[in-house]
Amino acid sequence: MCGIVGYIGQSQAAPILIEGLTQLEYRGYDSAGVAVITSKGPRVVRAVGRVRDLEAAMPKTLRGTTGIGHTRWATHGPATLENAHPHASEDGRILVVHNGIIDNAADLRAQLSSAGVRLTSDTDTEVIAHLVSRSTAGSLEDRVIDVLTRLTGTYAIAVVDADAPDRIVVARQGSPLILGVGEHEMFVGSDASALVRHTSSIVHLDDGEMAAITADGFRTFTMDRRETGKVPERVALDAADLEIGGHDTYLHKEIFEQPESLARMLSGRLDERFATARLDGLGIDPRELRGFKRVKAIGCGSAYYVGQMGASMIEDLARIPADAEAASEFRYRNPIIEPDTLYVAVSQSGETADTLFAVREIQRKGGRVVGLVNVVGSTIARQCDGGIYLHAGPEISVASTKVLTHMAVGFAMLALTLGRVRDLSYADGARIIAGLKSLPEQVQQVLDTDDEIAGAAASLVGAESLFFVGRVRGYPVAREGAQKLKEITYQHAEAYQTSELKHGPLALISTSMPTVAVVPNDELVDRNIGALQEISARGGRVLALTHEGVNLDGLDVQRINVPDGEVELQVVLLTVALQLLAYHVATQLGRDIDRPRNLAKSVTVE
Numbered sequence: 133m134c135g136i137v138g139y140i141g142q143s144q145a146a147p148i149l150i151e152g153l154t155q156l157e158y159r160g161y162d163s164a165g166v167a168v169i170t171s172k173g174p175r176v177v178r179a180v181g182r183v184r185d186l187e188a189a190m191p192k193t194l195r196g197t198t199g200i201g202h203t204r205w206a207t208h209g210p211a212t213l214e215n216a217h218p219h220a221s222e223d224g225r226i227l228v229v230h231n232g233i234i235d236n237a238a239d240l241r242a243q244l245s246s247a248g249v250r251l252t253s254d255t256d257t258e259v260i261a262h263l264v265s266r267s268t269a270g271s272l273e274d275r276v277i278d279v280l281t282r283l284t285g286t287y288a289i290a291v292v293d294a295d296a297p298d299r300i301v302v303a304r305q306g307s308p309l310i311l312g313v314g315e316h317e318m319f320v321g322s323d324a325s326a327l328v329r330h331t332s333s334i335v336h337l338d339d340g341e342m343a344a345i346t347a348d349g350f351r352t353f354t355m356d357r358r359e360t361g362k363v364p365e366r367v368a369l370d371a372a373d374l375e376i377g378g379h380d381t382y383l384h385k386e387i388f389e390q391p392e393s394l395a396r397m398l399s400g401r402l403d404e405r406f407a408t409a410r411l412d413g414l415g416i417d418p419r420e421l422r423g424f425k426r427v428k429a430i431g432c433g434s435a436y437y438v439g440q441m442g443a444s445m446i447e448d449l450a451r452i453p454a455d456a457e458a459a460s461e462f463r464y465r466n467p468i469i470e471p472d473t474l475y476v477a478v479s480q481s482g483e484t485a486d487t488l489f490a491v492r493e494i495q496r497k498g499g500r501v502v503g504l505v506n507v508v509g510s511t512i513a514r515q516c517d518g519g520i521y522l523h524a525g526p527e528i529s530v531a532s533t534k535v536l537t538h539m540a541v542g543f544a545m546l547a548l549t550l551g552r553v554r555d556l557s558y559a560d561g562a563r564i565i566a567g568l569k570s571l572p573e574q575v576q577q578v579l580d581t582d583d584e585i586a587g588a589a590a591s592l593v594g595a596e597s598l599f600f601v602g603r604v605r606g607y608p609v610a611r612e613g614a615q616k617l618k619e620i621t622y623q624h625a626e627a628y629q630t631s632e633l634k635h636g637p638l639a640l641i642s643t644s645m646p647t648v649a650v651v652p653n654d655e656l657v658d659r660n661i662g663a664l665q666e667i668s669a670r671g672g673r674v675l676a677l678t679h680e681g682v683n684l685d686g687l688d689v690q691r692i693n694v695p696d697g698e699v700e701l702q703v704v705l706l707t708v709a710l711q712l713l714a715y716h717v718a719t720q721l722g723r724d725i726d727r728p729r730n731l732a733k734s735v736t737v738e
Contacts (some may be wrong), residue, residue: 141317209254480508
């Protein structure tokens, strides 16, 4: 959500800023802009739309070695040229880019207006530029500190001063920001993808931390001017991982990367000798694991739904009460934090603001939180008491596919580990390990049915609304399927527990309302088939996602078969098939699949 990039060094800044912003497009945005300090003063170029529109608007003579850039996802005011970043002070000397939300912006805008300042945008960010310009503190660092003491809310900011072109001052509170260290050059970015083509040496800023960067280095410190002495670390990200390759979209690429990425994730983590998983990153020994009486997963969107899948696995394998909750609501209901509950924070980016705030609320009340996160060094990963890195590799498309699959497998390994320190037998542990080892090949088998799934998708194109239904293990799969369809096709889809259809939703069944039914080959297969008969009897069209061994003879339904793995792991394969289904519906509708409207990859505001 929004993206920041900055450069100071000996090269021309503008091309580096555009390249960095292009790499940050996946975060979601509606406008973009850059500011470069030239020999004739600061020059700002902004555009509504894509980074390519900004690039087209750039003058060829924009020369300067210090600059900042931004992609904006609207929070204050619509997508207009005036609201695009960077924002400038009245005299044009101070330029600011900002991610996050300033909660007291309305009061500060009123104060500035009363002082005679002419505000030119609807944004909260503009006030920062005016306040820095009006500060009477000495250095640029001191002026930024002076302003930050007046702000409440979340921010990652980068500030340049035309009168001090030898530095960029940055600060972080609740929104991610990193530094990239080069040779006689420095970079700023919202994440490593913006910098990896230029450096693999990065510095993660923590909340409440600032930095002043020059071409020859950096200094990190707090708002009370205490030096923090951050040391650069190597980032395990290859620029080649960010290329789209021979695929039409990143989403297609990421779906088809899953067999290889899952094999990589599982490598070295399955202990066949003891029929368990090796999860050393949890930092919890077997005695402590046995002490937990409950598990609660917290996440947002797809991460919440995969948390529900994980809770089912944990109850099946470890026989511990488990559930999942939307992190966005968690801290606002004054949750009861139990010392014998293991909390699992689930996030693709590791920067999801709602999830991070939930983690801190749990820790404030003495709870134990581990993370299920994809990005090494991310805020949630560092905040948690331990965790499981997903090792899915970069995920660029806004809609999560391969990371979600890795989350489900991470929960499977956690469930296996918890089960084996309790009452899960060696034989059942070995069975789950065999099932996990088979997953990469089985996922490939799902992908091999791509043409068949594309054909089934054609029957859903044009539907104004759809039902997704599933039962027990299948219900969170249905919820995620509906979510994915909504995200990238813009078709309305609603998920219900199959057993709840007869308690109201059957009233909506008609020939124009297709139903996608999740029908795994488990102990509830007969009841699921009965529900399909109820839908068909009312003229409803059904697409059943099921297994080869499920007998649907006599029912007028389309079917998509997926491999029939271990019953606890079936959710993984069913979910991959629904990813392909949503992809093909979106393709046939001509949607912008990687960058769906109004959405952001990394949701760093509440």
